[in-house]
Amino acid sequence: MKALLPAALGIGLALASVGIERVGPRTVVGGEGFCGAGAVAPCTVEALGGGWPAAFLVDDPQVSVPNQLAFAEDDVRWAAFAIDVGVFAALVQAVRWMVRRRRRERST
Numbered sequence: 001m002k003a004l005l006p007a008a009l010g011i012g013l014a015l016a017s018v019g020i021e022r023v024g025p026r027t028v029v030g031g032e033g034f035c036g037a038g039a040v041a042p043c044t045v046e047a048l049g050g051g052w053p054a055a056f057l058v059d060d061p062q063v064s065v066p067n068q069l070a071f072a073e074d075d076v077r078w079a080a081f082a083i084d085v086g087v088f089a090a091l092v093q094a095v096r097w098m099v100r101r102r103r104r105e106r107s108t
Helices: 004-019 078-107
Strands: 021-035 041-050
Touching: 004 041, 004 078
Parallel strands: none
Antiparallel strands: 021 041
């Protein structure tokens, strides 16, 4: 039960972190044309990703509006999301620990 608060806040903060967007390093097929010598390879572009510290929502320009993130249309990378939740839950737990320790020090 004690882990419920950090886990819930970790999920909320990870979902909120999708607003932190950056391009790359993941590449996806962009457009409908072919690039390169002989035009046999599909064009690849660096994809927009959202989330911190790991980008867990990655733009799929073939399905959604390019350079805009949406949970319904873009690719969710669940392992990266789990990393983000873990990082935020650990931060919340560390803050809780520091607050409890400070309260104990003041009460003695």
